[in-house]
Amino acid sequence: MRLVNTATATAPRFDEAASPTPASRARAMRGELPVALALRHAGVHTLTLRYELQGPGDAPVVFLAGGISAHRHAAASVEFPEAGWANALVGAGRTLDPARVRVLAFDFIGADGTLDAPIDPADQADAIAALLDALDIPRLRAFVGYSYGALVGQHLAARHRQRLERLVAVSGAHRPHPFASAWRALQRHAVALGQLQCAEQQGLSLARQFAMLSYRTPEEFGERFDAAPELVNGRVRVAAEDYLDAAGAQYVARTPVTAFLRLSESIDLHRIDPATIAVPTTVVAVEGDRLVPLADLVTLVEGLGPNGHLRVLRSPYGHDAFLKETDRIDAILATALRSTGDTA
Template identity: 50%
Template sequence: MTVAIKRDVLERTGEAPASRGEETFTLAMRHSGSRQVTLRYEITGPVLAPILIVGGGISAGQHVISSAEFAEAGWWEPQKAALAAARVLAIDWIGADGAFDCPIDPADQAVAIATLLDRLGIARVAGFAGASYGAMVGLHFAALYPERLGALLSVSAGASAHPFSSACRSLQRKAVAIGEQGGNPAAGVALARALAMLTYRTADEYRVRFDAAPTVDGDLVRVSAEDYLDAQGLRYAGRTTAAAYRRLSESIDLHRVDPATVRLPATFVAVESDWLVPIEDIHALADAVGGARFVLMPSLYGHDGFLKEEAQMAAILTDFIATLEPAR
């Protein structure tokens, strides 16, 4: 249940403590029949500010930015100042806890968010700011519920997954399966995440960061990037199950939305060095959505540009939030 908001605080300041809650309901899924889902969420920010749904990659969750009530840094902590002008609502993705082992479409996430809004008594939100997987979910929400959304900010997502990117993810899922078959699912997840890190960044960044000569360790040769990739994989495997990795990775590849169904103000952001979601795919999507704005973000960091290019992303978010309709 939602944490109760103190009336005297609202009357004096128009603000409320950040709160977390969960709602359980039956969800009719596109590929998996009807399932009981428990959706966990967090709300933070001024009560009278425009309501903004925020979603990130498959490793992002309900905790976007820190607050007095939840002081740990959120997954988009560098954007705290930009997001301060909005009332932020975010969820833990269905399947992220590993307890939901079946095909999950991004559209299922969008329907779940709409159901959560019903439970919270929110008829309409001012905006949806999504990046990577969150942008895919935002596109589906815009297509399914145009009457419930004021505007969309979509960062690093096309109308569908690129076939080459899907091929890369299929190999990551095979690494997970090999780990499970060998009795060490965490090792499979760690290897899959390390492989994924190669797709999130760029060859130019690796040239800058990992140009040291290989070393001989016993009778093995190690290259400069291995320690970094191993650490990233192990850290992710410590908080993500094999089922969660497999199902959310699959969900990215199930993404497919008809641009003609997105009929509301939309801004599409592409990172110039992102080969996971190429510029031309996002540009084509923006061209197909009537009146959409296209923004190209220069970056060394590829698909992770929305996390690494803090100043550029803050400017984009600030401009987007400034256009949102006030809370009603």
């Protein structure tokens, strides 16, 4: 199933070698790894895995995976000082303290826009297993996945269970909810409409703006965008439009259209039997998440049997709570990773 290109898998190319430091000092490195992967729906493709690893070489490794727009740069470091997508969860004093834990993340396959084929979340799990082989990391202390990352983590636990001690799956169920799938399908139609008009970027921007409505909650919009609409050139413009326009433009600037389409599809291809996830798993649900209903996460936990533990957050940030309620997520991670013990 997984065909690692052994010529390169044992010799990853590092973009930057970390300078010598005391073992306790966080260091970060990036690398690229070509692999040949047998994709579940599309045959064998040769792909480049891009990863980033932060923390002392002797520390246990936690893999961190976010939503489809997340990437390998999870948090700032001396070597890569710009803020990462999970910056508030990785740092001194946090459970994921890079002085004590190595944090590994990668760019999802398909994220560079060069893979125009159906991508199963199981393919991402196989890619991660290949990456762990190449980096000589036999076993993760934990895999922490949020949204799409939670789906990938479930497949990693099912297909490569020896690779992780524990899974933390935030805001991701064993299958997509049909309503959320419909919502994503229409976002893909918005891209297609843009492509028809030679306005591919406008289509992608609109898709992202619709997606934002699914990531956030009416409560948040009610507080932030309470102003009356304006008439601009004879057209009604409502209070949230500036915010949504900006969110769309920001996304377009960093996201290839093909990457969005194929990773959005990938969420809808997700299906797993919870009983096959045979590692201790903390499932984190957010009450009010409009994409991943609490009821589906309860079903997931029931299917996990004695391996499953459910934590429920109430947050006005809905699906995006992982990125916003960082103190509460950190507390959940502390409990989950502590209970893993020293069996690594």
